[in-house]
Amino acid sequence: MPLNSTRGAGSAKGFGLTGFNAYPYTLNYVVIAGGGSGGGFNGGGGGAGGYRSAFNNESSGGGAASQTPIEITSKGSVITVTVGDGGAAVSGNNNGNQGSTSSISSPAFSTVTTTGGGFGARRNVTGGNGGSGGGTGGEFNSPGSQSSGTANEGYAGGLPNVGSTYGAGGGGGAGAVGGNGNSTKSGNGGAGVASTITGSSVTRAGGGGGSYIHFYGGTTTGAGGKGVVLLRLPTSSYTGTTTGSPTVTTSGSATILQFNGSGSYTT
Numbered sequence: 001m002p003l004n005s006t007r008g009a010g011s012a013k014g015f016g017l018t019g020f021n022a023y024p025y026t027l028n029y030v031v032i033a034g035g036g037s038g039g040g041f042n043g044g045g046g047g048a049g050g051y052r053s054a055f056n057n058e059s060s061g062g063g064a065a066s067q068t069p070i071e072i073t074s075k076g077s078v079i080t081v082t083v084g085d086g087g088a089a090v091s092g093n094n095n096g097n098q099g100s101t102s103s104i105s106s107p108a109f110s111t112v113t114t115t116g117g118g119f120g121a122r123r124n125v126t127g128g129n130g131g132s133g134g135g136t137g138g139e140f141n142s143p144g145s146q147s148s149g150t151a152n153e154g155y156a157g158g159l160p161n162v163g164s165t166y167g168a169g170g171g172g173g174a175g176a177v178g179g180n181g182n183s184t185k186s187g188n189g190g191a192g193v194a195s196t197i198t199g200s201s202v203t204r205a206g207g208g209g210g211s212y213i214h215f216y217g218g219t220t221t222g223a224g225g226k227g228v229v230l231l232r233l234p235t236s237s238y239t240g241t242t243t244g245s246p247t248v249t250t251s252g253s254a255t256i257l258q259f260n261g262s263g264s265y266t267t
Contacts, residue, residue: 023267027070027079027231028055029112030197030204033153034084034099035115035224036134036171038208041093042126043120044135044160045171045178045189045208046224049084049099050114050153052132055197055232060132061174061205064152070109072233077108077267078233081244081259084116086224096120100129101126102227108267115150116222118157120171120208127169133157135169135178135187135210147172158187158210171207177182178207186210197230198253198258204228 033049049060054069081104084216087097099116106121118130120137126144127134132154133147140162147157149172158169158178167181173190188208208222238255242248244263249256256264 001227005105007219012033022234022237023075024071024073025234027072027238028197029070029104030055030195030230031102031104031112031114032205032227032229033102033116033131034086034112034227035208036099036119036128036130037087037089037096037122037224038211038221039094039096039122039125039137040090040221042123042138042166042168043096043211044137044157044168045187045210046087046096046120046222047127047130047132047134047147047149047157048154048173048190048192048205048207049102049117049131049227050150051174051193052112052114052153052203053193053195055195059193060152061154061193062149064153072084072108072267075267077106078244079104079106079265079267081264082262083259084227086226087117087119089221089223091220093122095122095125095128096132096134096221098130099224099227101189102193102229104229114153118147120221127157129173132172132174132190132207133178135171136160138166138168138181138186138210140166155190156206157207167212168210170210173207174205181210186212198249198256218265231257231265239266
């Protein structure tokens with residue numbers, strides 16, 4: 001193999017060199033937005049951040065099929081990674097806060113964006129729409145309706161019990177609708193979705209459970225979970241040029257970058 005080859009994926013025999021950053025190659029990803037925070041005083045649980053996956057035919061959120069992986073055709077393209085924060089916690093009789101979007105973008109391909117999780121609502125209020133919907137707040141004869149998740153990203157939030165008890169709805173998850181409140185407790189958060197993009201199965205983007213509090217006060221709700229972005233590519237094509245200090249691991253012949261904060265990777 002000539003040493004100036006742009007296609008060689010292995011070591012050059014007899015020279016002990018590593019790969020030649022072979023192009024084109026497939027870039028797989030999981031992109032998860034920040035989750036919403038829960039609502040105060042009989043509040044609903046926060047919705048999970050939107051979840052999109054393009055790896056090994058694994059599902060995206062909301063029951064959607066796997067997304068299309070990205071083909072990287074040349075060296076030097078900067079992939080900008082934005083990791084969304086979770087919604088901040090609140091206190092008292094207030095709605096929670098929506099999570100922030102996550103994305104990967106580059107001039108070399110169409111941007112992949114996920115929607116922040118919907119806020120969990122305070123009593124008598126419908127949960128926020130989002131990647132997954134926030135749970136609706138509980139109250140006697142609550143008029144709140146059901147929030148919505150985003151297509152290909154997540155499910156709706158749960159509803160409160162209506163009657164003599166105040167169980168609120170759980171936040172929607174990437175893998176299931178948030179649980180409804182009943183006569184004894186508030187709804188559980190909806191399940192997340194499992195991915196093996198790192199080499200082992202990890203479930204992410206579950207919704208938050210609803211609260212069950214029968215008095216006013218300064219109770220503080222749970223904050224939404226921070227988003228995450230994972231990129232997977234052939235080790236033979238990995239350049240090592242990053243910003244934002246992603247965690248870099250390998251699995252077989254692949255290199256995986258896990259971004260817990262915003263940054264970039266240059267192909």
